[in-house]
Amino acid sequence: MPQGFVYLLVSPNSDYIKLGRTERPIAERLRGINSGEAYAPHGPWELSDFVHVTDCVAVESALHRHFRDRNVEVDGTRELFSVAPHEARERLRSISEPLRVDPARTDQLFHNPDVSLFLFRLFQLSGLFGNFDIQGSWTLSVLPQTNGGRWFTLNIGSHEVAFSTRTPMDGKFSHYLVLDRLILEYPKTIMWLGQHGGDVREADYKAAERAVCVSFDEDFAKAERFFAFDGVRRAMVAYWADALADLRERNAKSVYARYHSYDAVSQLLEYKRARDKVVVGPRER
Numbered sequence: 001m002p003q004g005f006v007y008l009l010v011s012p013n014s015d016y017i018k019l020g021r022t023e024r025p026i027a028e029r030l031r032g033i034n035s036g037e038a039y040a041p042h043g044p045w046e047l048s049d050f051v052h053v054t055d056c057v058a059v060e061s062a063l064h065r066h067f068r069d070r071n072v073e074v075d076g077t078r079e080l081f082s083v084a085p086h087e088a089r090e091r092l093r094s095i096s097e098p099l100r101v102d103p104a105r106t107d108q109l110f111h112n113p114d115v116s117l118f119l120f121r122l123f124q125l126s127g128l129f130g131n132f133d134i135q136g137s138w139t140l141s142v143l144p145q146t147n148g149g150r151w152f153t154l155n156i157g158s159h160e161v162a163f164s165t166r167t168p169m170d171g172k173f174s175h176y177l178v179l180d181r182l183i184l185e186y187p188k189t190i191m192w193l194g195q196h197g198g199d200v201r202e203a204d205y206k207a208a209e210r211a212v213c214v215s216f217d218e219d220f221a222k223a224e225r226f227f228a229f230d231g232v233r234r235a236m237v238a239y240w241a242d243a244l245a246d247l248r249e250r251n252a253k254s255v256y257a258r259y260h261s262y263d264a265v266s267q268l269l270e271y272k273r274a275r276d277k278v279v280v281g282p283r284e285r
Contacts, residue, residue, distance in 0.1 A: 003101060004056030005262070006063065008088050009033070009045040016072055016080040017088055018045060021060040025136045025257075026050060038076035047133050049089045049269065051096040052262035062095045063088075093270065105142045106264045110271070114220035115151055115164075120271055121224045122154070122162060125233055126240045129272065132265065137247040139260035152264075155256045156243045159205050164220075172217040175226075178203050180238035181212045186231030192216075211239055 004023035009030075011018075018039065022029035030047060033039045053059050064071070070082045081088070100106075110116050123129050131138065141153045149166035151173070161178040174197075183189060183200065190200060198216030205211050216226065226232060246252075254260075 001055040002057055003052075003054050005029075005050050005052055006056050006059045006092060006096065007050040008048045008085065008092060010048045010085055011043050011045045013044075014042040014080070016042075016074075016082055017048070017085055018077075018079050019060070019063055019067070019081055019088060019092075020079045021056040023056065025253075026132075026262075027134050027136055027251075030133050031251075042074070042077075042080075048085050049092060049266075050132075050262070051092060051266055052101045053096050053099040054101055055099055059092075059096050059099060063092060066091055066095075100263050102261065102263055106261060106267050109142050109151060109264065110267055112220070114224075116268075116271060118164070118220045118224045119152060119268065120275070121227045123268060124272075125227050126236050127244065128240075129269075131244050131248070132269070134244070134248050135262065135265060136253050136257040136260060137251075138244065139254050139256045140264055141256070141259045142261045142264045144259065155254055156240060157247055157252060157254050158256075159203075159208060159211075159243065161240065161243075164223075168219075169217065172197075172219050173223070174215060174217050175223055176213060176215045177236070178205075178208075178211050178213050178239060179232070179235035181210050181235075182238055183212065183214060183231050183235035186229070186235075189229045189231050192226075192229065208239070208243070 002023050004021055005026055006021045007026060009018040009020070018033070026047065030045065033045050034043045039045060051059065067081045067083050067088070072080045072082050074080050128138065138154070138156045143166070144150055144153050146153070151164045151166050153160060154162040159178065163176050165174040193199060193214055193216050196216040196218055198214065201213050203211035203213045
C-alpha cells in the first residue's frame with residue numbers, strides 16, 4: 001500500500017482533466033507533466049485538487065474505474081477524462097476519505113471554526129492559495145510538538161513566518177506573524193498591537209533584512225480581523241510573495257518539509273471552496 005498523492009489537474013488549453021497519482025512531492029510531478037512530451041502540449045496543467053492517502057494506487061484505481069467510460073484517447077496519454085472538475089473532486093474526496101494520512105490533527109483543528117477561519121484568512125491574504133504546487137518549499141505543521149503547544153506553524157523555506165499558541169491566557173491566544181517592515185508606516189496598526197499585548201521586533205533572519213515579527217494576544221474570533229487593518233496586507237505580500245517567488249525560482253525545498261501536513265492543506269482547499277459557494281455562488285473551477 002504505497003502512501004502518496006492522487007491529484008486532479010486542469011488546463012486552460014484542454015477540455016479534459018487529468019487524474020493521476022504520485023509517491024513523489026506534487027511539485028516534482030507537476031513539473032514533470034508540464035515538461036513531458038505527452039501532456040505538455042495540452043498544458044500548462046494546474047493543480048485543481050489533491051488528497052494525501054495511505055494507498056494512492058487503490059484510490060487512483062477506484063477513481064479511474066468510476067470514470068472509465070469517459071476516459072479519452074489522446075496520443076501518448078492515459079489519464080485524460082471528459083469529466084467536469086467539480087464532479088471529479090467530489091468523487092475523489094468520497095473515495096479517499098477513509099484513507100487520509102494523519103487526519104486526526106487536521107480534524108481537531110478544523111473542529112474549531114474560529115481557528116479554521118483564521119488560517120483561511122492567512123492563506124487568502126498571503127497568496128498561499130496560489131502556491132499549492134510548491135508545497136514542501138513552504139510548510140504547514142498542525143498541532144506541532146512544541147513547548148507550550150501551537151495550533152499551527154507556517155514556514156517559508158527555513159523561516160518561521162506564522163504561528164498561534166494553543167494554550168490560552170484569559171481566553172486569548174498569542175499570534176505571531178513575520179511581515180515586511182512596511183508595517184511600520186502604519187502607526188494605528190502598531191498602536192493596536194501594543195494595546196493587545198503585542199509588539200513589533202526585528203526578525204532574526206540574516207537573509208531577510210526587511211523582516212519584522214509582529215505579535216498580539218486575542219481570541220481567534222477577533223484575531224482574524226487583524227488581517228483587514230491598514231498596511232497588513234501590503235506588508236505581508238511584500239515579504240511572503242517575494243520569499244515564495246524566490247523558492248519557486250530555485251525549486252528549493254524547506255528543511256521542514258517532512259513535517260508538512262498535506263492533509264490539512266487539502267482540507268483547507270475544500271474549506272475555501274465551501275466558502276466560495278456561499279459568498280459568490282457555485283462556479284466551475
